[in-house]
Amino acid sequence: MVKVYCKQPIEAEQFDGSEEMIDRLLGTDYIVPNMGVDDETESDLLFATKGGFLELRVGDWIATGVNGEHWPIADDVFRKRYAEFPVIPKGVVRWIELTKQAGKSLGDMFVDYTPEQLTDADEDMISAWVGDNKNQTILANTLARAWLDGYRVEAQHD
Numbered sequence: 001m002v003k004v005y006c007k008q009p010i011e012a013e014q015f016d017g018s019e020e021m022i023d024r025l026l027g028t029d030y031i032v033p034n035m036g037v038d039d040e041t042e043s044d045l046l047f048a049t050k051g052g053f054l055e056l057r058v059g060d061w062i063a064t065g066v067n068g069e070h071w072p073i074a075d076d077v078f079r080k081r082y083a084e085f086p087v088i089p090k091g092v093v094r095w096i097e098l099t100k101q102a103g104k105s106l107g108d109m110f111v112d113y114t115p116e117q118l119t120d121a122d123e124d125m126i127s128a129w130v131g132d133n134k135n136q137t138i139l140a141n142t143l144a145r146a147w148l149d150g151y152r153v154e155a156q157h158d
Helices: 019-026 075-081 090-101 106-110 120-132 136-149
Strands: 011-014 045-049 052-056 061-064 070-073
Touching: 019 045, 019 061, 045 070, 052 070, 070 075, 090 106, 090 120, 090 136, 106 136
Parallel strands: none
Antiparallel strands: 011 061, 045 052, 061 070
């Protein structure tokens, strides 16, 4: 037996039961319970997948795969298995991307590698971000997750 991890990020939305969400994500690939399928089900919908019908409740998540396929994930399972990408400032994004382009490693970033192409504004963002993150373990983990898995760029505050 080998341990594996999912290499491809997914998108997911929490199911709110709205007609808009049903139409947009499920189309006609669902049925409402208690219409002759299974009178004992407690789900809000039964969602058609390649493997058959799966239960979908308000509060569960609908994942979208790389080929546009959708599948439901129970809320408790989703919260144990998935985490959002870290949110990092634009200057830190440039630091990561320029470091990768230079063929440097994540470890190089931890020993003060600074690409020449960084602007003063980038360096100010990096300094502020590092200074705001007093817990260096959390900072290192956030930077590593962003390096390995991806990130979301922090919204600019004007």
